[in-house]
Amino acid sequence: MLSSKCAICGITTKDAVAAPAVSGLGLKTNICRTCFDRFQAEAAKREAEEYINAEIVTTGGKGECVRGTRLWHAAKNREPGEVRRLAELGADLNARGSFGAATATPLMAAIGDAFSGKCGSAVPVCTTLLSLGADVNARATWHGGDLPPYAETALYWAIFEVQVQPETDVVRLLLKNGADLMLKYKWYERKEELLCLPEIARRQIDNLQFRCRAWERYGYYQARLEAFKLLLEH
Numbered sequence: 001m002l003s004s005k006c007a008i009c010g011i012t013t014k015d016a017v018a019a020p021a022v023s024g025l026g027l028k029t030n031i032c033r034t035c036f037d038r039f040q041a042e043a044a045k046r047e048a049e050e051y052i053n054a055e056i057v058t059t060g061g062k063g064e065c066v067r068g069t070r071l072w073h074a075a076k077n078r079e080p081g082e083v084r085r086l087a088e089l090g091a092d093l094n095a096r097g098s099f100g101a102a103t104a105t106p107l108m109a110a111i112g113d114a115f116s117g118k119c120g121s122a123v124p125v126c127t128t129l130l131s132l133g134a135d136v137n138a139r140a141t142w143h144g145g146d147l148p149p150y151a152e153t154a155l156y157w158a159i160f161e162v163q164v165q166p167e168t169d170v171v172r173l174l175l176k177n178g179a180d181l182m183l184k185y186k187w188y189e190r191k192e193e194l195l196c197l198p199e200i201a202r203r204q205i206d207n208l209q210f211r212c213r214a215w216e217r218y219g220y221y222q223a224r225l226e227a228f229k230l231l232l233e234h
């Protein structure tokens, strides 16, 4: 039988635990079962926090440094099961990661396809992120600076920051989940003014329709046109 007095709370117990199992306590210390359980729970919590907050660094397709939490990388790699597992451990659904100079939320990282080896639809992982409570209207940041009020959102990325072609089902999903169409952006053709996405769509749609006729087989323009129509009909 171990020492019957708990070194932490002082109660007398017949069920004392040798403290070497608990980090930070002396070798000959004994503590009660309740204190031991609490210590273990706290240690497990600290370990989980370290695990979910750790920054994972990889190299992107253009040699750029890609950094983010495990959840961010799982989102970027379009792995809904892994996103859910990490979220259940307490991972932040909106913690931004970065590639090159830009930072993006997990939702944006899932949508953007400018990452090497990315394939398949972004819908399943975006559905998971949104159902778990990811902020659909969070903005990106650039060059590690302050958050400009006109920086991109997930919806902006879904339409403009994709290299293969916009996924209209992702646009639908974001709209269904409360993507704010009134948010304004610095539109590159008119840098002096801020425009919301339906305004950008209205200005672009004639030109886009022309491009669709000229390059019928180029799905990119067709998909963007579909996305514009979704914005304007919403």
Ligand SMILES: [Zn+2]
Binding pocket: 006, 007, 008, 009, 010, 011, 031, 032, 033, 034, 035, 036
């Ligand atoms: Zn105790």
